[in-house]
Amino acid sequence: MDFVDFPEMGRADLRALRIAIDTAFRGFTRAYGETLEQIFHPIQILLVFIENILIDSPWILVLAGLALMIWALSRSWKIVLGTIIALLLIGYFGMWEDTMRTIAMVAVCTLIAVAIGIPTGILMARFNRANQIIIPVLDMMQTMPSFVYLIPVVMIFGLGKVPGVIAVVIYAVPPIIRLTNLGIRQVPADVLEAAAAFGSSGGQTLKDVQLPLALPTIMAGVNQTIMMSLAMVVVASMIGVRGLGQPVLQAINNQYFTLGVMNGLAIVAIAIIFDRATQAYGKRLQKHLEAVHG
């Protein structure tokens, strides 16, 4: 037997296999593509709606609104001031509209990721079986190169916003699922026993004890999800998502150094703003742990 060459499948067989799978998938796309697009259409409506609000309103109102939101989350003047300066600079260098598109995109992706992630995390914390099944799926979602799952997404939805959102959510949802699961599992057993001893139902324990105690951890998940959504902005621009990613892509293709750096820095600025704001919020949720009896 020859151990130098791997005993691989015949070339013809491999080609036939590929063609068979590709044809089947193309068939599936033709048959159900339209239906799937219909199902996911509301995402497009929501995204366009938010984008329009951010772009069509007077910039000063948008700036004030964002500053107010950051204040509500962080209660820190420093972070709010940093936000205002960063956004003014972004506007001055002509990146206002692209930045608004990116913020809208990240907002929608985060919303969807939270809506999927928290219930999934709860499910995993509740049933070990679900945990066993979902963990490998999450591992795959986080390690599979995003270009690989862009292929079927683009085949079904074509180029545009919706496939962009789907690709970003696939990439950004695992941390919130994992951290929701972790947060609930970390609730001390004696506290759960106390809840049970007082006759709490499963739902009451979840709502009154497990979720509130897991919330700081869940917020860390939301923070990670936002960061990962922003990281995907450039990749998403390859399938037609407009925003700060597109000029970066253009800069790569044409070797426009300054254009690339400016838009890159704008992405970094937004990332830092959202990171600091959500972290400050997470910290505020843990107030009850801070004041320790001396």
Place this chain on the structure above:
Amino acid sequence: MDETTEATHDIDIRNLYKIFGPNAAAHIDNVKAGMTKEELNAKHNHVLGLENINLTIPAGRIQVVMGLSGSGKSTLIRHINRLIDPTSGEVVFDKQDVVKMSPTELREFRRSKTAMVFQKFALFPHRTVLENTVYGLKIRGVSDKECQERARRWISRVGLEGFEDNYPNQLSGGMQQRVGLARALTNDPEILLMDEAFSALDPLIRTDMQSVLLGLQAELRKTIVFITHDLDEALRLGDKIAILRDGRIIQQGTGEQIVLRPADDYISSFVHDVKRGNVITVRTITRKGQRADTPITLPYDTLLEEAARAMTNAEVNRANVTGTDGTHLGMITLSKTVAEMIAPDTSDDDTADVMTA
């Protein structure tokens, strides 16, 4: 004080067995037929947690269950509200077997009849003192207004007025356990389950909390099941004491019965260091029918220490003892009183009226 529910039903624990392990039910017949804990562990890798527990917990009294760690006392108390399911046996309260309750019935039973206080407090860290205290009522759907009224009453009753809006982390251990007690009492349960409730507190605070509990109990008359590993605590609190070892009850009775007649060497070694004068009453050393010429007259349930003090203060060495109805019962001597306080008296005194366990 506003109205609270007095306990009116005993808790009857009958033939209770608990085996820990994945296949517990398969081994229950062997254990009932006499397989020992060691054999079960060696041959089948299952742990015998409780073995044939029979205990009647009287309504409105404090039942102490005492034992060292690993004796099964925490397992036993968790069978009363079925936080742990038994392998076999019954726990009857008000003609209902807790073991056979459906999940809904069990939840209702836990909500309305029982409340629990934990060794490590187990307060909800994200809720303030007030929010912790209302928890039991809130999940029953009691209105906010009533929750708050009842909770505030108990918070002030346990001495935490002014701390309603603090988080548990901001309080000392003793204060946290007061919150635990207020949280339990706000539920107005008939049964109060206290799992080593004071064990995590330092000695002074512990004595303080025991006084708080005894003060409340004098008024409330709840059925209290109190778990402890501390004999002094058991003797101070318990109307009845059951001693648990290796999952079996090896003796039960009043504190006095246990101190006077320890069932085996194991219990003797425990009882050895007890301040006997605080546990034993004069009835055990009364010479029946004899009368002394002395100004001191004591009721039969006077503790030896008090009797000795009364005689010493009056500078006499004899005292008359009266019975339940106040009639003359007999007399005691100071020397016998002191002797009985110091060590187990094995001298032959055929006139002493020793109670039988």
